[in-house]
Amino acid sequence: MAKCAICDKGAHFGIAVSHSHRRSNKMWKSNVKSVKVKVNGAARKMYVCTSCLRSGKVERA
Numbered sequence: 237m238a239k240c241a242i243c244d245k246g247a248h249f250g251i252a253v254s255h256s257h258r259r260s261n262k263m264w265k266s267n268v269k270s271v272k273v274k275v276n277g278a279a280r281k282m283y284v285c286t287s288c289l290r291s292g293k294v295e296r297a
Contacts, residue, residue: 238268240285242293272297 239246245266252262267286271294272279279297288294 237265238270238283240266240268240288241282242284242288245285245287 237247245268247266248264250262250264251259253259268283269286269289270281271284271289273282273284274280274295274297275282282294284294289296
């Protein structure tokens with residue numbers, strides 16, 4: 237699973253509990269996209285989460 241290059245946000249793991257209280261492993265995936273980003277004036281492909289994209293922490297190429 238990819239991690240955000242800006243904030244290191246990745247997948248979260250835990251236990252899903254059903255109505256009858258049966259427990260199973262669960263993975264919550266973060267919304268990480270592969271986008272072209274300007275880095276030192278050059279375009280580079282990175283994995284960035286959508287919250288970093290919306291907040292303006294990166295500039296798209």
